[in-house]
Amino acid sequence: MAYKILNYPRVRDYCNDIFQNYGFSEEESRTITNVLLMADLYGIESHGIQRLIRYHNAMKDGEVSVDVRPAITFETPISAVVNAKKAMGQLAGHDAMMLAIDKAKKTGIGMVAVSHSNHYGIAGYYTKLAADNDLIGICMTNTEAIMVPTFGRQAMLGTNPISVSMPADPTPFLFDAATTVVPRGKVEVYNKKEQALPTGWALDEKGLDCNNPGLVLNNIINKLGGGILPLGGSNETTSGYKGYGFGLICELFTSIMAGGATSNHAVENGHNEISHCFWAIDYGIFGNKEAIKKNFSVFLDELRNSKKAEGQERIYIHGEKELESYERKTKEGIPVNEKTFQEMQEIGRSLGVDYAGYIGEDF
Amino acid sequence: MAYKILNYPRVRDYCNDIFQNYGFSEEESRTITNVLLMADLYGIESHGIQRLIRYHNAMKDGEVSVDVRPAITFETPISAVVNAKKAMGQLAGHDAMMLAIDKAKKTGIGMVAVSHSNHYGIAGYYTKLAADNDLIGICMTNTEAIMVPTFGRQAMLGTNPISVSMPADPTPFLFDAATTVVPRGKVEVYNKKEQALPTGWALDEKGLDCNNPGLVLNNIINKLGGGILPLGGSNETTSGYKGYGFGLICELFTSIMAGGATSNHAVENGHNEISHCFWAIDYGIFGNKEAIKKNFSVFLDELRNSKKAEGQERIYIHGEKELESYERKTKEGIPVNEKTFQEMQEIGRSLGVDYAGYIGEDF
Numbered sequence: 001m002a003y004k005i006l007n008y009p010r011v012r013d014y015c016n017d018i019f020q021n022y023g024f025s026e027e028e029s030r031t032i033t034n035v036l037l038m039a040d041l042y043g044i045e046s047h048g049i050q051r052l053i054r055y056h057n058a059m060k061d062g063e064v065s066v067d068v069r070p071a072i073t074f075e076t077p078i079s080a081v082v083n084a085k086k087a088m089g090q091l092a093g094h095d096a097m098m099l100a101i102d103k104a105k106k107t108g109i110g111m112v113a114v115s116h117s118n119h120y121g122i123a124g125y126y127t128k129l130a131a132d133n134d135l136i137g138i139c140m141t142n143t144e145a146i147m148v149p150t151f152g153r154q155a156m157l158g159t160n161p162i163s164v165s166m167p168a169d170p171t172p173f174l175f176d177a178a179t180t181v182v183p184r185g186k187v188e189v190y191n192k193k194e195q196a197l198p199t200g201w202a203l204d205e206k207g208l209d210c211n212n213p214g215l216v217l218n219n220i221i222n223k224l225g226g227g228i229l230p231l232g233g234s235n236e237t238t239s240g241y242k243g244y245g246f247g248l249i250c251e252l253f254t255s256i257m258a259g260g261a262t263s264n265h266a267v268e269n270g271h272n273e274i275s276h277c278f279w280a281i282d283y284g285i286f287g288n289k290e291a292i293k294k295n296f297s298v299f300l301d302e303l304r305n306s307k308k309a310e311g312q313e314r315i316y317i318h319g320e321k322e323l324e325s326y327e328r329k330t331k332e333g334i335p336v337n338e339k340t341f342q343e344m345q346e347i348g349r350s351l352g353v354d355y356a357g358y359i360g361e362d363f
Numbered sequence: 364m365a366y367k368i369l370n371y372p373r374v375r376d377y378c379n380d381i382f383q384n385y386g387f388s389e390e391e392s393r394t395i396t397n398v399l400l401m402a403d404l405y406g407i408e409s410h411g412i413q414r415l416i417r418y419h420n421a422m423k424d425g426e427v428s429v430d431v432r433p434a435i436t437f438e439t440p441i442s443a444v445v446n447a448k449k450a451m452g453q454l455a456g457h458d459a460m461m462l463a464i465d466k467a468k469k470t471g472i473g474m475v476a477v478s479h480s481n482h483y484g485i486a487g488y489y490t491k492l493a494a495d496n497d498l499i500g501i502c503m504t505n506t507e508a509i510m511v512p513t514f515g516r517q518a519m520l521g522t523n524p525i526s527v528s529m530p531a532d533p534t535p536f537l538f539d540a541a542t543t544v545v546p547r548g549k550v551e552v553y554n555k556k557e558q559a560l561p562t563g564w565a566l567d568e569k570g571l572d573c574n575n576p577g578l579v580l581n582n583i584i585n586k587l588g589g590g591i592l593p594l595g596g597s598n599e600t601t602s603g604y605k606g607y608g609f610g611l612i613c614e615l616f617t618s619i620m621a622g623g624a625t626s627n628h629a630v631e632n633g634h635n636e637i638s639h640c641f642w643a644i645d646y647g648i649f650g651n652k653e654a655i656k657k658n659f660s661v662f663l664d665e666l667r668n669s670k671k672a673e674g675q676e677r678i679y680i681h682g683e684k685e686l687e688s689y690e691r692k693t694k695e696g697i698p699v700n701e702k703t704f705q706e707m708q709e710i711g712r713s714l715g716v717d718y719a720g721y722i723g724e725d726f
Contacts, residue, residue, distance in 0.1 A: 078441070078471050079648035108441050109472060113649055136615075149666055151675040156666055164612050173615070175608040181601060198600050207672025225670065231605050232594055237561050238544060238601075242594050245538040245681045246609070248666075249527050252499075252536070252659065257649040262662045264669075285442035286476055286620040296615065299625045303512055303519055303611075306627075307588065309570025312514040318608045 001192070004341055004363050005333035011049065012037055014344070014358035018052070021351040022059050023066040028091055035090040035121040040334045042322035046185035047122045050340040054119075055088075056347050063272060064088055064118055070095060078107050081258055082114045089120030089274060093139075097126040097278040101133050104280035113253070114276045115260030119143070124176035124322070127165035130280045131172040134289070137165040138279035140250040142260075144267040146220060147180045148227045150234075150241040153207025155220070155227035158263035159183050160250035165319070166283070169297040174319025179247040180228045184220070187213050187228065200233035202226065209234050253277045338363050364555070367704055367726050368696035374412065375400060377707070377721035381415070384714040385422050386429040391454055398453040398484040403697045405685035409548035410485045413703040417482075418451075419710050426635060427451055427481055433458060441470050444621055445477045452483030452637060456502075460489040460641040464496050467643035476616070477639045478623030482506070487539035487685070490528035493643045494535040497652070500528040501642040503613040505623075507630040509583060510543045511590045513597075513604040516570025518583070518590035521626035522546050523613035528682070529646070532660040537682025542610040543591045547583070550576050550591065563596035565589065572597050616640045701726050 012033055019029035040048030058064045065086040074081040080099055084092035096112040103110025120126075123139045130137025143158030159178035166173045182201055190197050191213035204210035205225035219226045230243030255262045260275035267273075283292055300317050308315060329335075336344070341363050348355025375396055382392035403411030421427045428449040437444040443462055447455035459475040466473025483489075486502045493500025506521030522541035529536045544564055553560050554576035567573035568588035582589045593606030618625045623638035630636075646655055663680050671678060692698075699707070704726050711718025 074650045076471055076648045081649055108439055109474075111472075111644075111648065148672075149669065149678050151672050152666075152669050152678050153672045154670040156669050164608075164615075166615055173611065175612060177602070177605040177608060179605075181595070200601055203672070207670070207675065231602055232544070233601065238563055238596065239540070239594055241679070241681070242540040242542075245527075245540060248536065248681065249538060251662065252527075252529055256655060256659045256662065257646065259650060259654070259658065262665070264662075264665060281474075283620065285439045285474065286444055287437045287622060291622070292619060295622065296619045299614065299619065299627075302625070302627060303515075306512065306515050306519050307517040307570070309511075309514055309516045309566070312570065315512050315515050316604070318604070318611065 001337045001339075002363070003335040003337050006336050006359055007333050008037070008041070008330050010358045011334055014348070014353070014355060015049070015052070017353050017358070018347060018351060021353060024088075028088075031094050032088055032090045035094070035125045037334070038125050038326075039122045041326040041329045042122065042124070043325035043329075044122055044322070045335075046183060049334070049336060049344070051119070051121075052340075052347060053343040058118065058272075061270075063270075070114070078103055078109050079111045080113075082112060084114050084117035086116060086118065086272075089118040089276070092117045093120040093126050093276055093278070094129070096276065097129050097137070097139070097280065100278045100280040101130055101135060104130075104135050104282045105133075108282045108285040110280045112278045113258035114278070115255070115258035115273070117274045117276060118272050119274060120276060122176060123161045123163035124165070124174050124319070126278055127163040127176070128172065128174060131165040131167050131174070133280070134167055136281040136283050137163070138281070139163045139277065140254050141276040142251055142254045142263045142266055142274060145263040146184055146227050147230055147244070147247050148203050148207065150230065150236075150244045151207075153203060153205065153225050156264045157244070157247040157251060158266065159228070160247040160263065162246065162250055166296060167293055168300055169293070171317075171323050172319060173296070173300065173317060174322065176318075179231055179243050179250055181231050181233060181243065182228065184228060187216055191217055200229060200238065202228050203234060364700045364702075365726070366698040366700050369699050369722055370696050371400070371404070371693050373721045374697055374699075377711070377716070377718060378412070378415070380716050380721070381710060381714060384716060387451075391451075394457050395451055395453045398457070398488045400697070401488050401689075402485045404689040404692045405485065405487070406688035406692075407485055407685070408698075409546060412697070412699060412707070414482075414484075415703070415710060416706040421481065421635075424633075426633075433477070441466055441472050442474045443476075445475060447477050447480035449479060449481065449635075452481040452639070455480045456483040456489050456639055456641070457492070459639065460492050460500070460502070460643065463641045463643040464493055464498060467493075467498050467645045468496075471645045471648040473643045475641045476621035477641070478618070478621035478636070480637045480639055481635050482637060483639060485539060486524045486526035487528070487537050487682070489641055490526040490539070491535065491537060494528040494530050494537065496643070497530055499644040499646050500526070501644070502526045502640065503617050504639040505614055505617045505626045505629055505637060508626040509547055509590050510593055510607070510610050511566050511570065513593065513599075513607045514570075516566060516568065516588050519627045520607070520610040520614060521629065522591070523610040523626065525609065525613055529659060530656055531663055532656070534680075534686050535682060536659070536663065536680060537685065539681075542594055542606050542613055544594050544596060544606065545591065547591060550579055554580055563592060563601065565591050566597060
């Protein structure tokens with residue numbers, strides 16, 4: 001696929017303009033844009049501006065409500081349950097993590113569960129908010145069911161990503177990973193390239209290992225059975241039941257604690273009911289923060305400096321690749337593929353936004 | 364390997380007798396025995412009575428202290444840090460989880476980090492304690508380093524298991540899994556059977572995929588490099604960096620929060636310094652407990668009843684297999700292999716315990 005590099009501040013301003021056109025305030029638009037473009041800046045294209053068309057359609061269809069504010073339906077000094085009332089997932093998520101951070105600063109911990117929300121972008125955005133406040137952040141979300149449980153052939157759990165962040169020097173630990181072996185986007189890439197899927201990624205409609213990406217995607221779209229495997233693959237040899245378990249833990253802390261729809265009911269009749277959770281932990285509840293952070297930074301350095309496999313030059317800490325990508329792309333620009341570029345133009349046109357002034361006319 | 368089925372109450376009484384001989388009180392001996400034999404009853408032989416010889420040697424070498432009581436070194440209403448002072452891991456673990464449960468009942472959550480401990484048996488014992496108290500339990504431990512980080516060739520993290528339990532009907536959800544793809548014990552089984560290891564389990568001393576179990580074990584024992592892979596395997600295709608990340612999260616909440624030794628320093632000069640963490644969460648901080656538990660039970664039922672893969676008859680919820688094994692083995696007995704049986708005899712003889720009265724003379 002062909003890519004064009006777009007100037008980051010201009011794409012940001014374009015998005016802010018678009019979201020204000022939907023009726024969001026300037027501040028809300030900035031938050032949504034920040035979450036959306038952090039994905040592109042981090043190099044996670046699947047969750048970035050290529051999703052703008054989905055949000056655009058959701059707005060048109062009334063799937064996302066612009067005017068609502070999420071409501072707290074249950075609260076204790078250390079916890080809250082929030083009904084997002086179909087708000088933009090990014091706004092519900094940002095507010096919920098800020099509420100968790102606020103509670104953590106007062107009591108040591110804040111745990112917020114959110115129901116009736118929409119897709120909220122990358123989980124890492126929210127845990128980084130906690131780390132930026134010198135707290136541990138934990139964040140999970142369920143999604144439309146796509147993960148087949150071990151020995152099953154029916155998608156029952158979402159990609160159910162889990163993110164954990166902890167401050168460290170020189171950069172925070174920032175883990176953000178689906179509990180499926182891969183996200184759907186990777187199967188789509190193999191399909192476009194007409195490549196066979198690696199074994200252990202997906203199952204066909206009978207629940208058997210399948211290397212045909214087109215068949216898997218068609219089955220998912222038409223709900224014919226099969227889907228993507230949990231981390232660890234299809235059988236007990238490579239411990240797929242562990243990834244299935246992590247997916248279930250994600251479900252427990254999101255939909256079950258929020259009183260929301262579980263992944264297998266999260267999208268029904270084209271209707272989204274996504275649940276998230278946001279935890280902030282002041283690690284000062286375990287002693288001297290400076291010493292704890294220093295010990296963690298030392299261990300991360302020992303990992304970085306440990307011996308490399310033959311042919312490898314670097315051992316990464318989770319979040320490093322993303323932060324380096326962020327530094328580079330805020331300066332050099334965001335790569336956008338041709339289809340996304342055209343969608344950005346169409347959206348601009350339909351809303352009367354001067355897209356050409358932001359991103360130009362030609363790809 | 365040949366097995367003999369031993370009567371469970373007799374093995375229990377034998378263990379209680381042994382532990383009291385080391386100087387533990389009757390109550391302490393019962394706790395240690397309960398943790399130890401729960402592994403056998405659950406069918407997790409690697410963590411059961413076959414480890415008795417290791418505890419016996421640790422006692423002789425003064426690696427485990429009998430008379431100490433762990434000390435709380437830092438405390439808040441929702442948290443504590445404990446120095447176990449080389450106590451039996453089972454006792455330090457039991458007390459720490461009971462402290463977390465006590466805090467959770469008062470404040471909604473209890474988070475206890477423990478340093479300077481020993482191997483504590485199966486993590487699931489402790490989270491089940493929380494579930495038995497109608498709370499969510501979370502438990503992690505680091506171990507001697509055996510996991511090689513992605514792109515590395517040096518073991519830097521332990522098997523670092525994570526356990527989560529949540530009450531449900533008819534049986535609790537009880538997840539307990541190493542963040543390595545398999546534990547060391549499985550490599551040992553392949554070695555005994557002279558079978559090639561599945562690709563994705565282990566690395567050789569150069570950090571390359573290795574199917575030779577004898578070579579891997581020899582390298583581990585002599586610290587020549589290589590080791591066991593994180594859940595997800597050796598490369599980015601099957602997302603081994605996710606298992607590596609879960610292992611790192613385990614390290615964060617155990618050694619780092621406890622101010623203890625990280626896995627790569629947990630066993631130095633034959634000296635153990637293991638760290639654990641124990642969290643109990645009263646899920647009533649998220650609303651009506653009965654409704655939450657019911658929703659969770661309904662979802663687990665939907666999972667059980669979802670369509671099976673061709674050739675499969677059952678989808679398991681984590682903990683089901685173990686509970687069924689428990690029911691069966693408390694009645695029918697515990698399978699013990701010949702080597703372990705002989706070790707039990709030797710230990711009994713050396714302590715002047717009438718082992719024959721408990722387990723008989725002949726295998």
